[in-house]
Amino acid sequence: MESPAEILPGVIFYSYLSTERREKVCFWNHHTLILQVSGQFTLETSVQTISMNGGEMLLVGRNQLGTLTKTPAAGGPATGDPAGGGHYETIVISLQEDLMRRIALEEKLEAEQKYIGPPNLLIPSNEFLRGYFQSIVPYARNSGAAMTDEMGILKVKEGVKLLLLALPGLRNFLFDFSDPSKIDLEKFMLNNFHFNVPIKKFAQLTGRSLAAFKRDFLKTFGAPPRHWLQDKRLNEARHLIETKHVKPSAIYLDLGFESLSHFSHSFKKKFGIAPTSLVI
Template sequence: MTNPTAIIPGFLFYAYLTAMRKEKVGHIQHNTLVLQVSGQFTLETSGQTVTMRKGEMLLISKNQLAQITKGPLPGEDYETVVITLQEDQLRKIALEDGLEVQEKYAGPPNVLIPVNDFLKGYFQSIVPYVRNPSEDITEAMGILKVKEGVKLLLLAMPQLRNLLFDFSEPYKIDLERFMLSNFHFNVPLEKFARLTGRSLAGFKRDFQRIFGTAPRQWLQEKRLTEARYLIEKKNKKPAAIYLDLGFESLSHFSHAFKKRFGKTPTEWAPGKTA
């Protein structure tokens, strides 16, 4: 297994795996195009699960909390190319081509792109860059490949213009619904605030009004209560759930669980005694 390599800083990345790995991605800041070379890629958000395999493409929209599972398949390792469509580059493309948002995008935030001959050709043109990261590739070339990818996306799905070129700030959304769906993501309060369209002070104020407690206390209690339910009712192993519930280590999870419930997670499992 090798870590992703930046081919062009901020633009192209390469990843290779021989065993399945689940990653707690957290906050996806930029619109992102994922090209699946081989293996299987699964993206999970609070409202959507998308899986793709060899030869498929996925556009992931910005300002989301998500988890990614990567893994090889029989007869093939895992390889993927990730192109980060950063907002400053999208703004330049919009200015150069006179592109404007026609209406608010109302489709799914994560879109499997139907592959046509043009996108197949683009896909094939990207692979040599990731297979030869030591070659002298200029930043200008990377920018050209990003522009090419964006234009081919719009050719395949013109409605994506309203997703890619929406530069407005996140509007104020239902904080209660958002937190109940996303409490398990281990991200700073500042990220939760931004994703709900609030300043940090406004987020804390609204949170206190809705839940009657401070965000950090609520998050800890919610995660521990969910852990107890999964262990007690679903027979889940502590080692299998602590990352999914936003804890950074098994030891931290066990300590917090025992402090809250008087037993370690293992002792709480059905059939166990203290």
């Protein structure tokens, strides 16, 4: 069971979990700093798979789609796990663009060049970051320890400054406020077609208006987005069932279908047979 809570509304969040949970799709509008208190956090995107355990930090870049797996720690104390084992705890800090712009103005910070590194980064620990980590944990575990808006903003600013102290090159990561330029539509969609998100979200992620996305999509793939996505997902499903011998129940969520019945109905409509009939 998961118990999410907001430490600072819209900015700092806390999650406690006692059983494994896999979330099909998450979308990050803003850069996000994740503090892993206990358990294991795994992020899978089209280009990276990153795992971290208690005591580690991950910086997630904005405008991304990904799948999360949250795994509680084994019973008993765990190394780097301030709370001991047996559960999963994480603190999530949303580095919202308006606040990052404010920090940039106050601290006279700006990107020096275009960031070209990986979109998600494990942050090397140091004593300053460990101290920062520990200063937030009590607010997460003690619902009576209220964090005021002013305190919360100061904590975000502190976190940003410590990130830059640890990795000065993050200036280009954190303070590039340009909109995503038009990226290769074909490459992006072939890597991300399985994510079940609205068409307008795909448009945003490729740096296009919804109208431009639909126009470019039709030109690139010869079909409207919704039709192409359904067809691509079903063809991928048949390939996995016939060549990898996986069960439909094991893949329908990963291919963007909301329910097994919807997947089975769509599969039979396209291929004329039920997906289960192909399972060896």
